[in-house]
Amino acid sequence: MDLELRHLKVIRAIADAGSLTRAATSLGLAQSALSAQLKRIERALGGALFVRDRGGARPTPLGELVLERARVLLPAVRQLQEDARLFARSWGGVPRFRVGGTHGPMLGALVDRLSSAHPAAEVSTFTAWSVSEICAQLSEGRLDFALVGVCGESRPPDADRLVWQPVGRDPVFVLLSDDHPYADEPELELGKLAEERWASVPGDGCFSDCFTAACAQAGFTPVSVFETDTASSVHLVQVGRAVGLARATFPPTPGVVTVPLAGTPLSWRHLIGYHPGSPAALAAPAVSLHTRQVHRDAVRRNARYDDWLRHNTCYGTAS
Structure with a gap:
């Protein structure tokens, strides 16, 4: 028996x-x-x-x-x-998914999964550099879900009004041109990049302050930082005008490589949020599941990150 x-x-x-x-x-x-x-x-x-x-x-x-x-x-x-x-x-009778997010490939992948899993529903997006703006629209009912991130262990935005589910936790890697002298290094000490110019996307969180603090800890002040959109940042890296900062789930891109930073001085937590009183809250478990799968797929696409995770198990997709 x-x-x-x-x-x-x-x-x-x-x-x-x-x-x-x-x-x-x-x-x-x-x-x-x-x-x-x-x-x-x-x-x-x-x-x-x-x-x-x-x-x-x-x-x-x-x-x-x-x-x-x-x-x-x-x-x-x-x-x-x-x-x-x-x-x-x-999934029964959900008429739409209005999804907000900061600029990044995970938002597009989430839209693709939602559209495939629920073809009868209308899926729309809103993007902004400002997490505060996205959260305001979520609180006001103009968005159903928000895919955002926070630096390190920072508290999620509007945590007293919104519910946030963890999606994944990534280290921040450095983005180099594929012919950069350090492109083939298994990992880099941040201090080795003291003379470089940097490219990074803007935001209203604490990431820029945390980056400055990490540089100070490594013994230097950044020469300059080009704060611009993702495409421009990647172009500056490709042509050798700057090195960049990118979450380790950054997708494979011609002309650039991602290299881990020794000691992981910077990290990023992906979150999916919703208002608990909204009609969309009933769909939150399903949307959270799809978002975690989007992150898991992004990890697999970056072979260097996937390998790095074998020795750094506190990072990766949330369970």
């Missing part, structure tokens, strides 16, 4: 009731039927689970082991059932 979840429920019921008589009553079974079922379970598990006497039923050491596992497994299965029902309901 194979052990089933219903058998674990029987074992837990006996332990909770303290006797077969009371457990049989709570389960709606005859005591003889419950006793016979317990004997079959004990044979399957290889030993007695309870000591039975006039005082009731007490778990044996084997019974304690099984109960310990049952107390973990049964709530986990119940939660799985609830999550699955919510996931299934969340």
Whole structure:
């Protein structure tokens, strides 16, 4: 006989009731039927689970082991059932997905997944450099979901009004032209780039301050920083006018390479957010799942990052 979840429920019921008589009553079974079922379970598990006497039923050491596992497994299965029902309901009758985000390839990949999984729904996007602007639209009901990021361990924006689900945590790599002298290095000390000019995209978080602090820790002040859009930043790197900063999920791009920074002085957390009172909140589990898969796919596309993660397991896609 194979052990089933219903058998674990029987074992837990006996332990909770303290006797077969009371457990049989709570389960709606005859005591003889419950006793016979317990004997079959004990044979399957290889030993007695309870000591039975006039005082009731007490778990044996084997019974304690099984109960310990049952107390973990049964709530986990119940939660799985609830999550699955919510996931299934969340895709029923959703008329649209209005998704906001900062500029980056993950937003496009999320739109692709949502459009493929839910072809009847209208999918629209809004992008801005300012996370504050995106969050304001989310709070006002003009957006359903927001895909944003925060530097390091920074607190998510508007955390008192919005719900944020983790998507992934990436190190920040340095972006170099493929003919840069350090392009083939397995990792780079930030201080080796002290004489370089830098290119980075703008934002209203603390990333620029954290970068300046990391440079100071490495013993230098950046010569200059070109704050511009992603395409312009990549072009400046390609032609050797600057080196860049990029999340490790930056997609493979002709003419540039990403190189890890020694000690990982900078990191980035991707988040998917929504307003808990919005109609879209019901779809949040499904959207979060799709967003994590988008991040997982982005990791796999960058072979250097995928390899780096084998030795740095605290980063990568959220579970």
